[in-house]
Amino acid sequence: MILTMLLGRINSKPENDNNIVLSGKYVILSDDTVTKKIDVEYFIPCVLMAQLPIDSPQELLKAQAVVIRTYIINKMGKKDSINAKELSLPYISYGKLREMWFAKYKKNNLRNIRGILCNISGMGKSIPYRENTQYLYGIIKKTNGMVLKSNGEIILPLFHQTSNGQTRSGSEVLGKKYEYLKREKCGNDIQQENYIGIKYFETGEFGNVLKEQGIIAYKDKKEIFVDKNVSTKELLGLIDISNRDKSGYVKIVKIGDTVVEGGVFAKALGLQSTDMTIEEYEKGIRITTKGVGHGFGMSLTYGAGLAGEGKTWKEILERFYDASIVEN
Known part of the structure; x- marks a missing residue:
């Protein structure tokens, strides 16, 4: 599995969004100076931004939000919280996201008054941060609470960056317990630069x-x-x-x-x-x-291609997982 990376201090809180239904389940984050817990729904964007660019197709972002939520809840089991280090998922803290988005904002607005003022003064960090968090929360709301289940159990929805042209059968390699991981041809994966x-x-x-x-x-x-x-x-x-x-x-x-x-x-x-x-x-x-990754579950590259073809987030997930999409 991918090693957990804590990118940036936990020095910034997520923007509040009253329309997101909180799960009541928490991920515990810690660095050298502070330990805090964050609701799973607010943690999803941190993981999502470590895996996909914010300008990825919306249907892919929705699909991956469901995958991340399902993955976390599966790992959590019957507990109400889990340490981020136990998840083995890379994530970017809200503090680091604020810095990243502001850096991009300044670069993209070098030639207008607002961008010049931001570069000179360093002010305006809240502008891209507020816009991007609200955008991501809109993505999360579209799938709020939805998870993948097989035979009544929350699955472990493995995923990877790019397949070798075909994803792997869970039952063939990992055993019957993972039969929900489907073999799926992923034609456009072989066209990727890092294939x-x-x-x-x-x-x-x-x-x-x-x-x-x-x-x-x-x-x-x-x-x-x-x-x-x-x-x-x-x-x-x-x-x-x-x-x-x-x-x-x-x-x-x-x-x-x-x-x-x-x-x-x-x-x-x-x-x-x-x-x-x-x-x-x-x-x-x-x-x-x-290819890039273990080849099981969703290929993020092919998922992006499916979204580009007009497939919905549910249709994307159905390509890779023989599982029901239900509210947890």
Whole structure:
């Protein structure tokens, strides 16, 4: 999962919006100076802005708001609150959002009187902050309290940035419990600029990086990378990435006699996906990946494409999750 990032001090409160129905469930935020709790409905924009630009299609923002709410409530279980660190979701504090939006506002208004005054005086931070929070609260209100359920249970709605062209079947890879995660073709994902990822490793470097991440490879009970002179040809002969799911993602990587889960291997090497190929390149190997993320659940990239085609937020969610959209 993505590591939690607290971006900015918790030094700014959300704008009040009496039309948002509060959930009565809270996320606890903390930094070096303060600890506070915030209602889930007001926390959703913080997560949303860490995943998508504010000018993303509105139907995608609505769909992802439901995904975030469902994810948090699932993780919370029967409790009324949860620490943000337990969620493993990146988020941007309201204080940081205020600074970000003001910086963009100044940049976009360099040539008018208002922008000049803002740049000189530093005043006017409340203008873009108020406008953007109210806009996001309008998005939240459209889905207020709505979550995804399967067989009466709130699901764990996994999501990722960009698929390899097809999302992954939850039941095939993760088991029957995750059968609500559908395999869906995502044609426009392959057109994205960051669709292809490439990383290079010399043979010795490859072994060292794995060791640093706690992966030690063995062959016939002997550690493989003790000998720094393992050739590229020998290394390629030791690696097996043929165990894939039907969407093309590597499930299991074998290095000699050592077996590593595909996601663990990708994370250890800093790869952006587990749909990978490994080939010889100069003094080492080149690993080429397709897509960004684990491939389960909603592809945010394809979701944006669906919104651009006029699909509603409910229709977008139905593409990726075999689940009911209900009020919690």
